Amino acid sequence: MVFENLKHRPVRTLLGIIVISIQVTMVLALVGLSEGTLSDQANRARGVGADIVVRPPSSSVISLSGSMPAKIADRVAREPHVKYAVGVLQHGSDLFNYETGLDLQKFNQLSGGFRFLEGGGFQHPDDVIVDSFYATQHKLHVGDTVSLLNKPWHVSGIYEPGMLTRVVVPLDTLQDLTADSGKITTVYVKLDDPARTDEMVAELRGVLKDYRINSMEEFTSLYSVSNVPMLKEFTWVVIGVGVLVGFLVVCLSMYTAVLERTREIGVLKALGASPGYILNILLRETVVLAIAGSILGILLSYVTRFVIHNVVPSSLIQAIVPEWWPIAAAIAVVGALLGALGPGLKAARQDAIEALAYD
Amino acid sequence: MTDGQPMISIRALRKTYHVGEVDVHALRGVDLDVQSGEFVAIVGPSGSGKSTLFHILGGLTPPTSGTVHIAGRDLLGMSDAQRTELRKNSVGFVFQKYNLLPTLSARDNIEIARDIAHKNGPLDPQFVEVLKLLGIAGRLDHKPRALSGGEQQRVAIARAIVNHPAILLADEPTGNLDTENSNAVLALLRDLNERLGQTILMITHNPEAASYGHRIVRMRDGHIE
Numbered sequence: 001m002v003f004e005n006l007k008h009r010p011v012r013t014l015l016g017i018i019v020i021s022i023q024v025t026m027v028l029a030l031v032g033l034s035e036g037t038l039s040d041q042a043n044r045a046r047g048v049g050a051d052i053v054v055r056p057p058s059s060s061v062i063s064l065s066g067s068m069p070a071k072i073a074d075r076v077a078r079e080p081h082v083k084y085a086v087g088v089l090q091h092g093s094d095l096f097n098y099e100t101g102l103d104l105q106k107f108n109q110l111s112g113g114f115r116f117l118e119g120g121g122f123q124h125p126d127d128v129i130v131d132s133f134y135a136t137q138h139k140l141h142v143g144d145t146v147s148l149l150n151k152p153w154h155v156s157g158i159y160e161p162g163m164l165t166r167v168v169v170p171l172d173t174l175q176d177l178t179a180d181s182g183k184i185t186t187v188y189v190k191l192d193d194p195a196r197t198d199e200m201v202a203e204l205r206g207v208l209k210d211y212r213i214n215s216m217e218e219f220t221s222l223y224s225v226s227n228v229p230m231l232k233e234f235t236w237v238v239i240g241v242g243v244l245v246g247f248l249v250v251c252l253s254m255y256t257a258v259l260e261r262t263r264e265i266g267v268l269k270a271l272g273a274s275p276g277y278i279l280n281i282l283l284r285e286t287v288v289l290a291i292a293g294s295i296l297g298i299l300l301s302y303v304t305r306f307v308i309h310n311v312v313p314s315s316l317i318q319a320i321v322p323e324w325w326p327i328a329a330a331i332a333v334v335g336a337l338l339g340a341l342g343p344g345l346k347a348a349r350q351d352a353i354e355a356l357a358y359d
Numbered sequence: 360m361t362d363g364q365p366m367i368s369i370r371a372l373r374k375t376y377h378v379g380e381v382d383v384h385a386l387r388g389v390d391l392d393v394q395s396g397e398f399v400a401i402v403g404p405s406g407s408g409k410s411t412l413f414h415i416l417g418g419l420t421p422p423t424s425g426t427v428h429i430a431g432r433d434l435l436g437m438s439d440a441q442r443t444e445l446r447k448n449s450v451g452f453v454f455q456k457y458n459l460l461p462t463l464s465a466r467d468n469i470e471i472a473r474d475i476a477h478k479n480g481p482l483d484p485q486f487v488e489v490l491k492l493l494g495i496a497g498r499l500d501h502k503p504r505a506l507s508g509g510e511q512q513r514v515a516i517a518r519a520i521v522n523h524p525a526i527l528l529a530d531e532p533t534g535n536l537d538t539e540n541s542n543a544v545l546a547l548l549r550d551l552n553e554r555l556g557q558t559i560l561m562i563t564h565n566p567e568a569a570s571y572g573h574r575i576v577r578m579r580d581g582h583i584e
Contacts, residue, residue, distance in 0.1 A: 001467070001471060004462040007462070008461065266458075267454075268475070270417065270452045271447070271452075271518070272445075272472075272475050272476060273447075273475045274440070
C-alpha cells in the first residue's frame, strides 16, 4: 500500500524525493568539501618531502597567522642530522587561497623540485609559478599576466599539483609586498635520516622554545575538521537547516496527502484500522520517501563533485564521504519523520464519520 | 451470544449530537431486534436517523443512552479501541460510493481488510466460492478505476465479508448503480444471506430494493414506526 500510494501521486512523490535529496546533497557536499579540501592541503604539505615543520609560537593549529625571523631556518639548519631547512612565507586571506614565497633553489634541494608542465621557475622578481589546477581555473598559460596582491605577475611556469601550494612567488618579492621583510611563516626541515624524526622534533623543541614543531605526520594530522575554527559549528548549522527543510517539506507534503486521503482514512477506520495502523502507513511512506531522497542525494553529491572539480579546481576539492552516507540519510529520515508526525497524528485521530462524508 | 438471542438487540437507543450550542436528537428511543441470518431493509426519509443507527451499529460513534448488543456484546460504554475491534471483527460495511481504496487493486482492497484484522495466509475455500459467486474472480488484479460501478460494489461486498463479520451493514448499496447492476448487487446480497446465513441490514430509499429483505423497518424522526 505504501508504494502504491506513492506511485499514485508521482509528481508530489518526486518533488518530495528531490527536496530531500537536496538536503542530503547539501550535507554531503559540505562535509565532502571540508574533508576534501583539508585532505588536499595535507597531501600538498606531504608533497614537500620534509620530515619536520617549524612554525611560529603564535600560529594557531593550521592557520597562516604569525611569522618568525627568517634566520630561524639558518638556526635549524645548524642542528645535527638536518640536511636542509628552508623557510617559506605564506600569505593569504584565508586557509584555502594563499601565495607562497620561497627561494626556489633552496626549496628544490629539499623537495626535489616542482615538475613543470609548461615553462619553468621564476627568472625575475615579478615571476609567478602556478599549479595546473590554478592555471585551468584562471585560464592561464606561460607568458600570461595574472593579478595577485594588487600587482601584475608574469606566469613563468605551470607545475603538477600536489606540492605545497597553488601559487608560488619569489620569497623576497612577497616579503617586500607584505611588509614582512626578513620574515617567514614556516620552516620545512629535511633530515639526513627520517628515522630520527621524533628524536629531532624533541631536540628542536628544546632549542626553539615555544615554537610549534611537528613531524610532518603530526602536522598533516592537524588538517582535520575539528581543527578548523567554526567549521564544525558551520556543519551543524547546515545539518540543522537540512533537518528543518526536510521537516517543512514533508510536513506540507503529508498534510496535503492526509487532506486528499481523508475519505480513504475514513474507509480504513471503518474496516477497523486503529490510529496506530494509519499512522504507521503514513510514516512508512515517509521513510520510503526519505530513503529514496537519500539515495538520490548521494548520487547528486557525485554531480556536485564533478561540477566543483571542473569549475573551481584550485579553490575547492570535494571528497566523496561514504562514512557520512548513513548519517546524512538518518538526518533526512529524522527530519522527514518529524514532518510527517503532525499530519500523521491528524489522520490517525480523524473522526471516521466525518472522514467518510468528505468529498 | 447464546442460542435464541437476537444477533442485534437495541433498546431505548438515543443519540444526541451537539452542533454548536444546539442539541440534535438523531435517535429518540429506538427498539429493534434482528435475528441471526436475517436480511432487514431500513427505509425512511433523510434525517430519519437511519445513518446514525448504522454508525452506532458499526461502532463508528457511541450511543448516548440505551442498550445495543451485537452478537452478545454491549456497545454502550465501549472505548474507542473496543469499537475499533468491533469494526475489525464483527461488522462489515458496504457504502453507496463503494469506497474502494483507489491506489490498490481489487485483490489488495480485500487483502487490506484481512491485514487490518491480522488474518494472513491463503483465503479460505468458502470465501473463494463467494468470489466466484460475486463474479469478480477474474477482475481482482484491476484497480478500481478500471472496474465498472457494479464490479466495484461487488469488490466492496467481498471486502466487507472477507473477515466473516457478524453483521453486514449496507448503506444505499445500489444508490450509484443503474437498474441492471442494482438488481445484480441486491441478488448477490440475498444470495449471501441465504447461502452463508449472513445477517444483513441495508439502508435504502428504493422500495424495490427494500423488497429484497425479509423485513422492512421504517424510520421517521429518530423513531422506528
